[in-house]
Amino acid sequence: MSLNIQNVSKQYRDNSTPALIDFTLDLEPGILGLLGPNGAGKSTLMRIIATITKPTQGTVLWNGVDICKKPDSIRKELGYLPQDFGVYPNLNADEFLMYMAALRGVDGKAARERIDDLLAFVNLVEARKRPLGEYSGGMKQRIGVAQALLNDPQILIVDEPTVGLDPEGRVRFRHLLAELAGDRVVILSTHIVSDVEAAASDIAILNRGSLVTRSSPEELLRTVEGKVWEWVIPSDELTTVRQKHLLSSVIRRSDGVHVRVVADEAPAQGAEPALTPTLEEAYLYCISSHRGAGVG
Amino acid sequence: MLFAIMRAGYLNRVRSYRFLVILVLCIVAGYIFVPAPGANYVTLGWGSSTTFYRGVYNSAWIGSMVALLSVMFLALFGFYAVNDAVKGDERTGVGQVIATAPLGNPVYTLGTALSNFMVLGSMVVIVFLTALVMQLVRGEIRVVDFWALLAPFLVIVLPLMFLVSALAVLFETVPSLSGGVGNMLYVVLWLFGVPILSDAFDLFGNNLIISSMGAAGEAVFPGMHDVGFILGYSWGFPEGRALATFTWSGVQWTFEVLQTRLLLVGVAVGIALLVSLRFSRFDPSSESRGSSVSPSGVTSVEAHAPIVAPLEGVELPSLDGDVSFGFGSMLVAECRLMLSEFPAVGGLGLLGASALFVVGLVVHAGMVRDLLLPVAWLVPVLYWSRLGSREVRYGTGQLVFSSAGVLVRQFWALWLTGVIISLVTGGGVILRVGLIGGLAEVVALVVGALFIPSLALCLGVWTGSSKVFEFLYTLLWYIGPMNGVAPLDFMGVVPGSVEAGVWLWYLGATVVLVVLAFMGRKLQLQKD
Numbered sequence: 001m002s003l004n005i006q007n008v009s010k011q012y013r014d015n016s017t018p019a020l021i022d023f024t025l026d027l028e029p030g031i032l033g034l035l036g037p038n039g040a041g042k043s044t045l046m047r048i049i050a051t052i053t054k055p056t057q058g059t060v061l062w063n064g065v066d067i068c069k070k071p072d073s074i075r076k077e078l079g080y081l082p083q084d085f086g087v088y089p090n091l092n093a094d095e096f097l098m099y100m101a102a103l104r105g106v107d108g109k110a111a112r113e114r115i116d117d118l119l120a121f122v123n124l125v126e127a128r129k130r131p132l133g134e135y136s137g138g139m140k141q142r143i144g145v146a147q148a149l150l151n152d153p154q155i156l157i158v159d160e161p162t163v164g165l166d167p168e169g170r171v172r173f174r175h176l177l178a179e180l181a182g183d184r185v186v187i188l189s190t191h192i193v194s195d196v197e198a199a200a201s202d203i204a205i206l207n208r209g210s211l212v213t214r215s216s217p218e219e220l221l222r223t224v225e226g227k228v229w230e231w232v233i234p235s236d237e238l239t240t241v242r243q244k245h246l247l248s249s250v251i252r253r254s255d256g257v258h259v260r261v262v263a264d265e266a267p268a269q270g271a272e273p274a275l276t277p278t279l280e281e282a283y284l285y286c287i288s289s290h291r292g293a294g295v296g
Numbered sequence: 297m298l299f300a301i302m303r304a305g306y307l308n309r310v311r312s313y314r315f316l317v318i319l320v321l322c323i324v325a326g327y328i329f330v331p332a333p334g335a336n337y338v339t340l341g342w343g344s345s346t347t348f349y350r351g352v353y354n355s356a357w358i359g360s361m362v363a364l365l366s367v368m369f370l371a372l373f374g375f376y377a378v379n380d381a382v383k384g385d386e387r388t389g390v391g392q393v394i395a396t397a398p399l400g401n402p403v404y405t406l407g408t409a410l411s412n413f414m415v416l417g418s419m420v421v422i423v424f425l426t427a428l429v430m431q432l433v434r435g436e437i438r439v440v441d442f443w444a445l446l447a448p449f450l451v452i453v454l455p456l457m458f459l460v461s462a463l464a465v466l467f468e469t470v471p472s473l474s475g476g477v478g479n480m481l482y483v484v485l486w487l488f489g490v491p492i493l494s495d496a497f498d499l500f501g502n503n504l505i506i507s508s509m510g511a512a513g514e515a516v517f518p519g520m521h522d523v524g525f526i527l528g529y530s531w532g533f534p535e536g537r538a539l540a541t542f543t544w545s546g547v548q549w550t551f552e553v554l555q556t557r558l559l560l561v562g563v564a565v566g567i568a569l570l571v572s573l574r575f576s577r578f579d580p581s582s583e584s585r586g587s588s589v590s591p592s593g594v595t596s597v598e599a600h601a602p603i604v605a606p607l608e609g610v611e612l613p614s615l616d617g618d619v620s621f622g623f624g625s626m627l628v629a630e631c632r633l634m635l636s637e638f639p640a641v642g643g644l645g646l647l648g649a650s651a652l653f654v655v656g657l658v659v660h661a662g663m664v665r666d667l668l669l670p671v672a673w674l675v676p677v678l679y680w681s682r683l684g685s686r687e688v689r690y691g692t693g694q695l696v697f698s699s700a701g702v703l704v705r706q707f708w709a710l711w712l713t714g715v716i717i718s719l720v721t722g723g724g725v726i727l728r729v730g731l732i733g734g735l736a737e738v739v740a741l742v743v744g745a746l747f748i749p750s751l752a753l754c755l756g757v758w759t760g761s762s763k764v765f766e767f768l769y770t771l772l773w774y775i776g777p778m779n780g781v782a783p784l785d786f787m788g789v790v791p792g793s794v795e796a797g798v799w800l801w802y803l804g805a806t807v808v809l810v811v812l813a814f815m816g817r818k819l820q821l822q823k824d
């Protein structure tokens with residue numbers, strides 16, 4: 001099982017800036033966490049893989065088959081949770097999932113059993129007969145998660161899946177991803193670095209339509225070792241520090257403001273290297289380096 | 297604040313591809329309204345079998361003629377071009393921001409009516425400029441009297457456009473009128489309202505302008521009044537008919553005339569302000585579930601207490617069974633989705649359809665085709681109109697279009713759902729006609745049953761909206777089957793239309809519409 005994204009570029013007609021530029025990535029079973037700022041091209045990449053949109057250049061191969069030419073080759077094995085999606089408000093959860101099951105090719109008894117399992121999993125059993133139009137944002141997101149898993153997909157694409165979920169729902173979803181990842185390809189796009197940290201075995205960072213880096217969380221953390229600094233400043237210096245440095249954390253305590261900064265060199269006298277850099281700091285370092293602004 | 301609402305609403309809509317298409321249609325309409333001397337159609341004048349009388353194409357005649365023709369055209373089409381301002385604010389979430397802003401309801405509704413008016417006004421400007429160009433193109437009188445050309449647009453067309461703008465806000469903000477029912481009702485109002493309001497209040501300025509034109513013609517060609525008056529596209533200019541022209545220098549725009557037109561503006565402002573009293577200010581709790589929803593399809597109100605279950609012990613087993621992609625399950629799923637569209641109707645919809653089937657079998661033969669079938673095929677319009685547009689309406693496109701076999705399963709299941717509605721509601725009539733009539737009659741009826749959902753699906757897929765079908769179909773239904781215009785009789789109920797082979801045209805149209813719908817859906821699947 002493999003997904004090969006080869007030299008993919010995407011240029012939308014109504015935008016002069018390309019959404020993706022010569023993007024190449026190979027995926028095997030496991031969870032790939034896609035990280036990047038707004039407009040980095042994550043959702044475009046997801047939509048291309050989900051066959052919602054075509055790349056302007058390049059090819060995407062699913063198990064060796066070009067999905068631009070034969071989109072059904074991946075659609076048959078795809079579970080997709082888009083960032084923005086709607087539901088039919090007059091259907092209840094059961095009816096909506098039955099409709100989606102029919103679309104995903106799951107029929108009859110198998111569909112009914114699967115829906116029971118999924119509603120239990122996303123914690124919506126008691127709300128299953130309520131019209132979706134009455135659901136809150138979080139409940140709707142859980143229905144989105146359920147529909148993405150209806151056909152037990154071989155490739156699961158989830159775009160910002162934990163947005164709107166409560167903390168319990170987020171933990172549950174991370175557990176699920178970890179459980180699913182064994183024998184299928186999972187692509188998780190998110191702004192929430194802790195989601196990737198908890199679930200992904202592999203991380204790809206995008207910026208301005210290009211792949212900045214692809215590595216394991218451990219490797220990514222190593223890139224920022226010795227580049228995160230912490231020290232205490234008076235609160236009236238915070239604005240100056242914020243303007244001069246890449247600030248990753250601010251904690252106000254009785255002895256002053258404890259700041260953490262990502263920088264190649266010690267940013268100030270008294271700044272000490274942090275013992276445990278976080279993945280978020282590694283991400284910030286990576287994005288800043290790619291922007292070419294220099295980190296310091 | 298009023299200006300900001302008006303400006304934002306206007307810019308948002310004119311910067312769209314759709315508006316560009318509308319402007320092109322305005323130019324085409326303006327061109328058609330001024331036929332060339334040798335054209336085989338006429339739009340305004342007096343015609344007998346031997347002579348057609350009209351004014352010389354000077355600024356006054358062309359301005360008034362194009363104004364009279366466009367005012368009716370824009371009063372109908374313009375309404376549909378602008379009646380999505382409030383819904384657009386709701387759909388995009390801007391409504392929620394507006395609702396929390398220090399902005400009174402009257403400012404919002406009046407501002408929206410004004411932004412509608414600016415959109416319609418832009419269309420009027422384009423039609424006016426086309427009229428100016430057409431005077432030079434036709435070249436009968438090359439001297440342009442700017443005021444004579446412009447005045448009918450200012451006095452006749454613009455005030456009415458303001459009324460249409462306010463009506464659009466009214467229809468959008470009254471829940472029972474904001475959906476398909478409102479779209480259909482406006483066509484009916486227009487069809488019946490035009491003659492009544494023209495006679496009673498000279499709403500469209502016909503009486504004023506045409507009586508003045510007629511007097512000028514009568515002075516040159518005594519007896520001209522006795523021949524038939526033509527207003528609107530009249531095709532089939534008899535060969536050898538002579539063209540007689542006279543000079544008309546326009547209407548005197550008296551204070552009384554201006555007062556009447558200003559009254560229209562006052563009525564429009566009154567409507568916009570009246571609407572503000574009942575405007576729900578985008579409060580989701582005031583919406584019925586069946587009404588239009590945001591693409592997210594969610595009202596984002598936690599209506600009940602949160603449901604929390606323990607984390608432990610919940611696992612997701614593998615799918616027990618194969619993925620089969622059967623067509624039957626897809627068809628059943630589409631039928632269920634169709635029936636869910638109007639929860640207030642619920643099972644009564646099925647009951648009503650079954651009743652129509654039975655009544656079609658048992659009522660008097662004369663009534664079956666003349667009355668029952670047209671009624672049976674008007675009732676389900678709102679179900680048909682959702683075909684092909686539902687994914688855009690509810691924002692489910694990405695979920696649906698990333699599924700396998702959409703073109704071979706979902707598309708045909710969708711179409712078949714529409715055909716099933718035709719056959720259930722009109723099936724009794726078809727069977728009855730089959731028993732008492734000939735094969736050709738039955739075939740014509742079956743073609744009608746296929747044509748309607750094909751038209752709905754094609755328009756739904758290409759426009760992403762149910763509005764166009766609701767409007768076009770109601771118009772077609774009224775003019776064709778109800779008024780006995782054979783070429784528009786897609787049901788095969790007008791006497792003589794079956795014998796004339798009209799159904800063959802609609803069979804061809806059905807095939808074309810299905811092919812177009814298929815192509816449209818294919819484009820939706822994987823956008824470039």
